[in-house]
Amino acid sequence: RINEQRLWDTLMEMGDIGGTEKGGCNRLAGTDLDKQARDLFVAWCEACGCTVEIDKIGNIFARRSGTNNDLPAVGTGSHLDTQPTGGKFDGVFGVLSGVEVLRTLHENNIQTPTAMEFSVWTNEEGSRFQPAMQGSGTYVGRFDLETELNKTDVNGIRLGDELERIGYLGEMELGSRHMGAFFEAHIEQGPILEDEEKAIGIVRLGQGIRWYNIEVVGRPSHSGTTPMHLRKDAMLAASAIVTEMNAIALRHENGLGTVGFMQVWPNSRNTIPGNVKFSADLRNPKPDVLLTMHEELVSFCEKVAEEHEVEVNLDPFWYFAPVEFNASDDVKAATEKLGYSHMDIYAGAGHDACYMADLVPTGMIFTPCLNGISHNEAEYSSPEECAAGANVLLHAMLEASDR
Amino acid sequence: RINEQRLWDTLMEMGDIGGTEKGGCNRLAGTDLDKQARDLFVAWCEACGCTVEIDKIGNIFARRSGTNNDLPAVGTGSHLDTQPTGGKFDGVFGVLSGVEVLRTLHENNIQTPTAMEFSVWTNEEGSRFQPAMQGSGTYVGRFDLETELNKTDVNGIRLGDELERIGYLGEMELGSRHMGAFFEAHIEQGPILEDEEKAIGIVRLGQGIRWYNIEVVGRPSHSGTTPMHLRKDAMLAASAIVTEMNAIALRHENGLGTVGFMQVWPNSRNTIPGNVKFSADLRNPKPDVLLTMHEELVSFCEKVAEEHEVEVNLDPFWYFAPVEFNASDDVKAATEKLGYSHMDIYAGAGHDACYMADLVPTGMIFTPCLNGISHNEAEYSSPEECAAGANVLLHAMLEASDR
Ligand SMILES: NC(=O)NCCC(=O)O
Ligand SMILES: NC(=O)NCCC(=O)O
Numbered sequence: 030r031i032n033e034q035r036l037w038d039t040l041m042e043m044g045d046i047g048g049t050e051k052g053g054c055n056r057l058a059g060t061d062l063d064k065q066a067r068d069l070f071v072a073w074c075e076a077c078g079c080t081v082e083i084d085k086i087g088n089i090f091a092r093r094s095g096t097n098n099d100l101p102a103v104g105t106g107s108h109l110d111t112q113p114t115g116g117k118f119d120g121v122f123g124v125l126s127g128v129e130v131l132r133t134l135h136e137n138n139i140q141t142p143t144a145m146e147f148s149v150w151t152n153e154e155g156s157r158f159q160p161a162m163q164g165s166g167t168y169v170g171r172f173d174l175e176t177e178l179n180k181t182d183v184n185g186i187r188l189g190d191e192l193e194r195i196g197y198l199g200e201m202e203l204g205s206r207h208m209g210a211f212f213e214a215h216i217e218q219g220p221i222l223e224d225e226e227k228a229i230g231i232v233r234l235g236q237g238i239r240w241y242n243i244e245v246v247g248r249p250s251h252s253g254t255t256p257m258h259l260r261k262d263a264m265l266a267a268s269a270i271v272t273e274m275n276a277i278a279l280r281h282e283n284g285l286g287t288v289g290f291m292q293v294w295p296n297s298r299n300t301i302p303g304n305v306k307f308s309a310d311l312r313n314p315k316p317d318v319l320l321t322m323h324e325e326l327v328s329f330c331e332k333v334a335e336e337h338e339v340e341v342n343l344d345p346f347w348y349f350a351p352v353e354f355n356a357s358d359d360v361k362a363a364t365e366k367l368g369y370s371h372m373d374i375y376a377g378a379g380h381d382a383c384y385m386a387d388l389v390p391t392g393m394i395f396t397p398c399l400n401g402i403s404h405n406e407a408e409y410s411s412p413e414e415c416a417a418g419a420n421v422l423l424h425a426m427l428e429a430s431d432r
Numbered sequence: 433r434i435n436e437q438r439l440w441d442t443l444m445e446m447g448d449i450g451g452t453e454k455g456g457c458n459r460l461a462g463t464d465l466d467k468q469a470r471d472l473f474v475a476w477c478e479a480c481g482c483t484v485e486i487d488k489i490g491n492i493f494a495r496r497s498g499t500n501n502d503l504p505a506v507g508t509g510s511h512l513d514t515q516p517t518g519g520k521f522d523g524v525f526g527v528l529s530g531v532e533v534l535r536t537l538h539e540n541n542i543q544t545p546t547a548m549e550f551s552v553w554t555n556e557e558g559s560r561f562q563p564a565m566q567g568s569g570t571y572v573g574r575f576d577l578e579t580e581l582n583k584t585d586v587n588g589i590r591l592g593d594e595l596e597r598i599g600y601l602g603e604m605e606l607g608s609r610h611m612g613a614f615f616e617a618h619i620e621q622g623p624i625l626e627d628e629e630k631a632i633g634i635v636r637l638g639q640g641i642r643w644y645n646i647e648v649v650g651r652p653s654h655s656g657t658t659p660m661h662l663r664k665d666a667m668l669a670a671s672a673i674v675t676e677m678n679a680i681a682l683r684h685e686n687g688l689g690t691v692g693f694m695q696v697w698p699n700s701r702n703t704i705p706g707n708v709k710f711s712a713d714l715r716n717p718k719p720d721v722l723l724t725m726h727e728e729l730v731s732f733c734e735k736v737a738e739e740h741e742v743e744v745n746l747d748p749f750w751y752f753a754p755v756e757f758n759a760s761d762d763v764k765a766a767t768e769k770l771g772y773s774h775m776d777i778y779a780g781a782g783h784d785a786c787y788m789a790d791l792v793p794t795g796m797i798f799t800p801c802l803n804g805i806s807h808n809e810a811e812y813s814s815p816e817e818c819a820a821g822a823n824v825l826l827h828a829m830l831e832a833s834d835r
Contacts, residue, residue: 113698114652114706156700219657238656240701249517251807252690252713253641254622254780257681259804264691265678268671275668278660287655288667289701291694295516297559298643298692298711299781300807303517308701310655377657378702401662404654404703 031423033416036129040415043069043109043125044117053406054117058110058152058163059087059182059191066109066121067197070149073128077135079147083199085174086167087151087192090206093131095144095430101209103141103429104389105130105422106148107381108164112156116408118216118398118415124149126214126419133423141430146208150381151192157182160240160347165381168203169388183292204388210356210429213382214394214418216410220401221374228417229364230374230395231357235383236283237319240347241309243270243330246340249295249303260301264293266337267305273329274309277322284322285312285377314375316351352383356392356429363424364394369417378403390429394421434826436819439532443818446472446512446528447520456809457520461513461555461566462490462594469512469524470600473552476531480538482550486602488577489570490554490595493609496534498547498833504612506544506833507792508533508825509551510784511567515559519811521619521801521818527552529617529822536826544833549611553784554595560585563643563750568784571606572791586695607791613759613832616785617797617821619813623804624777631820632767633777633798634760638786639686640722643750644712646673646733649743652698652706663704667696669740670708676732677712680725687725688715688780717778719754755786759795759832766827767797772820781806793832797824 046065047056056062067089071081074091081091092102107123127147134141150168155161158180166172178189192198217223222230247263271288278286290308311326313319327343334341357373364371374395376383382393396418399409449468450459459465470492474484477494484494495505510526530550537544553571558564561583569575581592595601620626625633650666674691681689693711714729716722730746737744760776767774777798779786785796799821802812 112700112703114700114703154700155702159701161702217657218654220659220662236656248805249808250805251621251781252692253639253688253715253782254620254804254806255688256623257678257688259623262678262690264674264694268674268691271667271671272675275660275665285656285658285660287665287702287704288671289655289696289703289705290699291667291696293692293694296693296695297515297517297557297807298562298713299558299564299690300515300517300692301690302692303808310701312656378654379656401657402651402653403657404700405652405706 031129031133031416031419033412036125036415036419037412039125039128040117040121043121047111049406051406053408054111054115055113056111057113057157058154059157059188059195063110064195067149070109070124074131074147077131082201083197084168084201084203085199086164086177086203087197087199088164088168089149091147093134093145095141097142098144100143101207102144102146103426104146104148104208104211105213105426106150107213107215108150108153110152110154112154112404114406115404116406118408118410119218119403120153122216122410122415123214126422129419130423130426143209143430145426146206153381158188161379162381162384165384169384170204171384174203208389211382211385211389211391212394212422212425213380214422215380216398216403217395218398218403219377222395222397223401225372227372228369229371229421231361231364231371232354232376232393232395233357233373234314234375235352235380236312236314236375236377237316237351238349238379239311239319239323239345242344242346243307243309244342245305247303249300252299252301255301261338262301263305263339264302266333266339267307269333270330277325281313281318281322283314314351349379352386354386354392356390359425359428360392360394360421363421363428366424367420369421392425394418434532434536434819434822436815438535439528439818439822440815442528442531443520443524446524450514452809454809456811457514457518458516459514460516460560461557462560462591462598466513467598470552473512473527477534477550480534485604486600487571487604487606488602489567489580489606490600490602491567491571492552494550496537496548498544500545501547503546504610505547505549506829507549507551507611507614508616508829509553510616510618511553511556513555513557515557515807517809518807519809521811521813522621522806523556525619525813525818526617529825532822533826533829546612546833548829549609556784561591564782565784565787568787572787573607574787577606611792614785614788614792614794615797615825615828616783617825618783619801619806620798621801621806622780625798625800626804628775630775631772632774632824634764634767634774635757635779635796635798636760636776637717637778638755638783639715639717639778639780640719640754641752641782642714642722642726642748645747645749646710646712647745648708650706652703655702655704658704664741665704666708666742667705669736669742670710672736673733680728684716684721684725686717717754752782755789757789757795759793762828762831763795763797763824766824766831769827770823772824795828797821
């Protein structure tokens, strides 16, 4: 069993890096705070005898040798970056459960058959740079390295430059770790485990995600002198799309639709907006339903363009197809061995494990979080809930190493 | 008659300060560019023998002596600040028509019975700092000086600090000029004169304006894991209000409704917005209709708060009641004397003359602008159209000085 108090203490120590007044965390990818968090992870792993390598998109891999190092290693990992109004658990819990597994093996001098690998993935959140799971997606070959390093934030700063600046633009080739299985522990981020009073969610599926950049181009003009019928109001047209995003979600079982980001130009209260840029996020566990939702958005944007006499540019720049986790049974076996209550569940959010599933048998372990709230400073998971997840991770990894 | 070419040349020279690639102007109030524009105006007035004074809110007054300086002076003026995507004419045309009147009097050695005053008013646009017509409104006593100097832009920079920094925080008491009449020439900013093929608009009324800051407070949470029915989506609620602003305007004759400004927090695409701040601008020439529009907005916001389970804070921070211009007949007389086609019209935008009407008989002269477009870089008024307006200004001022 892992050490519950020690796990909790590392969570709180890590959470102080970018910690907010309201008890959350604001530690965007590629910032100085991200560097501090990464440095702390590296120091903790090295203190347990790991060797650390960084790949070309800034992912960190810490390796603890096993009895037979020719065998593929068993890996775990998640991310240390957060949302601007994030919590102390999303991603971080997975990384530090790994550290806790490492420390447990280390202090008990446990020799595992295979090596064990503990990883941190770059920009999982997709908040500062897009898309989400950028580090893991690039590692597994879903994204082109140069394209991703050239991605910029709203201020035009390149991801590649930020990684170099904070000392995490590595040399290691992408996809080059020799791994035989991968596990990720994560808070559920939704309300289901709490509602059902289960300690562990066996994640069977990661739902599909479609991300868009939408730009509405109207014509800036005076709010006091432009008659209503002569307007080309980019804000009004954008609002129609925001409203429809909600309607699309409601029309489909398990559908979700969100506009989280918007920039208005020239953003002056007596000028009718000439340009509004915003994001759209559609999700569904079923790929065919998600495709229908996509088509509804596309045709609604065309309708808005016509009715509002504006240009609507829809860029569907990211599609993440639903993924099944094929090492879920290892997670289930470990959970049952340890005697935790559990249920099958699907992941509403994307996770690094979703991309690792491209390369190796992968499993995810969910733990409950208070009121199902995440991407909010109030995000919380209790010490016992965290400990349960880390224990399942430990035993799932041991199981896989033993095979 | 004024010198058409010289007027045009000063417009183009002034337009270069903050000039944009697309031929417009971006010269926000209190910036270095505003300082450059003000310095140029002061230099031009001093070159014609004026004495220049600055008041406590940064308004500039240049005075040309008359035969009897005990008589109240005849004034003109407008503003040099622009929208972020403004043109070269809005405001600037009024100021430079004044300069052209001054130069015409000066080069012809015309002694006027009363002194003539040429003014520049601080932050008429209301884009960087609110409300609009801030300098003239404070000068006439509608706004409190300290409150206005303490107003901040979106970056928290104080107007008072900016005026001091650019050297235009003066000592002169507000409301202390001895004036007997005030005229302002301005481009119409709307399509009516052009449609009706009239050279001059005799402005009878300035329509009513109500400005609001609206804040929607929801709850930030994850876009991928928060079921639709558990959301408190500030963006969705804000969009409902944007849509209703348009509907309110359409329900009332001559109604206008605009949301030009919006800020989203935390503005991350996979976090449901927890806070959206935006502006609302309602206008109508009839005060009772504008009041009904206001009441409809208030009750709609209450409805949205309930339906979306969010907090909606509506701050109706500025009401400008419709104003009648009681020196319009001077403008009409000058227009007819000069033989220009004309029509009565009302002002859709607010103007410094609207506040000066509190203190002295005031008249406004409108000139056509291309396609009725303003607050847009494409804003344009031809040399002849500008010259007609400046000629009417000259003769209206002479008329009033003669009385
Ligand atoms: N775990 C998590 O919050 N990932 C962010 C990517 C997403 O939007 O689902
Ligand atoms: N003239 C002008 O554009 N004034 C700005 C104030 C307003 O919004 O009407």
